[in-house]
């Protein structure tokens with residue numbers, strides 16, 4: 484039922500984009516799509532043409548990078564030469580991916596092509612990996628050995644999973660057997676197969692690393708979606724959550740309420756359990772063991788280890804990750820790296836500001852603010868001195884009920900960081916059926932904003 488509505492909505496994705504869902508009025512969209520000719524800045528105050536054919540390279544076509552690439556073209560009226568470097572054939576969304584586990588969606592429902600960035604917005608797409616950044620020469624080296632010169636570089640590589648923090652997980656065979664489905668949303672299909680193969684009376688265990696990590700509510704949502712499947716198909720099964728943090732990191736009351744109301748006796752939450760080791764259980768049971776910092780050991784039929792995280796490999800390897808060697812520090816007005824002039828970093832790879840989540844919505848906002856700042860810098864204009872970013876994350880806790888948490892963040896010039904705006908934001912009192920379609924619409928809208 485929900486999937487049918489969702490797919491119907493997807494058909495309207497292109498139409499939504501043309502209606503200006505990307506945050507710009509229809510006139511601004513039209514101005515840059517008309518044969519790529521520079522728009523008239525007087526006629527269109529949102530567009531600033533950049534003279535001289537400046538080149539911007541964007542590494543990573545996820546929430547931050549794809550949005551940045553599209554908005555660079557839109558806000559420059561098609562005058563900037565923008566190249567996106569992204570190896571994946573299509574964008575596959577981590578948001579909504581937990582619904583694949585619950586059975587409400589399939590991976591194709593999370594998949595959006597890149598072709599409109601190229602055909603509609605004039606972004607050049609190199610379908611390969613960036614291997615190295617030479618900031619002195621302003622060049623990016625691609626996996627095939629070619630070099631791309633840039634005037635400005637935007638890096639949005641998402642997160643890398645720190646498997647070295649979990650003993651046993653250096654073994655690639657064990658990693659294949661225990662898909663994290665966190666940095667790569669395609670892995671959710673494999674996790675779903677394991678859930679389906681689990682015996683009734685079996686255990687699905689999920690381990691959560693210490694914050695910060697990608698999308699704080701998502702592990703708790705995943706536990707809900709595993710339980711949503713199990714209560715119908717294997718009602719004697721258990722879902723065990725082992726959290727390295729002191730408590731549930733987002734919407735704690737609402738998640739507890741959902742577990743008690745919908746999955747009584749099935750979902751168990753254990754705070755302050757830091758997973759340090761994983762292994763196959765002895766014998767041929769097909770089960771796994773998770774070991775924890777204080778020596779506890781848990782046996783699970785399906786074990787979903789979410790390890791600690793850091794900025795994507797290209798960011799750490801190129802010296803952009805200056806905060807504990809894990810996260811990238813930037814100027815929040817421009818997203819320019821504090822370590823590497825001319826290089827901007829977006830999304831989950833950032834050392835976040837207070838209470839700023841690592842989320843797709845937030846990375847999308849980074850992409851827009853950064854694109855506007857880069858266009859202004861290259862055109863010799865003033866940058867916006869008071870950017871405002873917003874965030875909404877939906878969590879789907881059953882087959883019918885969802886809830887959200889929202890926040891607004893404004894630049895604080897004295898502290899040179901983003902701070903939550905008092906009195907804004909908030910969360911659902913509890914999960915409810917009204918918010919399920921709102922969550923699906925949120926996803927369709929943001930995918931259109933990035934890629935349509």
Ligand SMILES: Cc1cc2nc3c(=O)[nH]c(=O)nc-3n(C[C@H](O)[C@H](O)[C@H](O)COP(=O)(O)OP(=O)(O)OC[C@H]3O[C@@H](n4cnc5c(N)ncnc54)[C@H](O)[C@@H]3O)c2cc1C
Nearest residue numbers: 543545546547577578613640641698830831842843844846
């Ligand atoms: C289960 C789950 C549920 C979630 N739910 C939500 C939600 O409801 N709402 C929300 O806002 N967020 C949600 N998120 C978080 C969201 O997915 C991330 O915050 C978001 O993807 C971050 O965007 P990004 O641009 O930093 O990274 P990504 O979107 O991961 O994009 C990074 C891209 O960079 C590419 N890349 C990496 N290295 C290179 C390289 N060397 N060369 C070229 N390309 C490279 C990758 O292929 C990838 O396409 C969820 C995450 C998970 C795991």
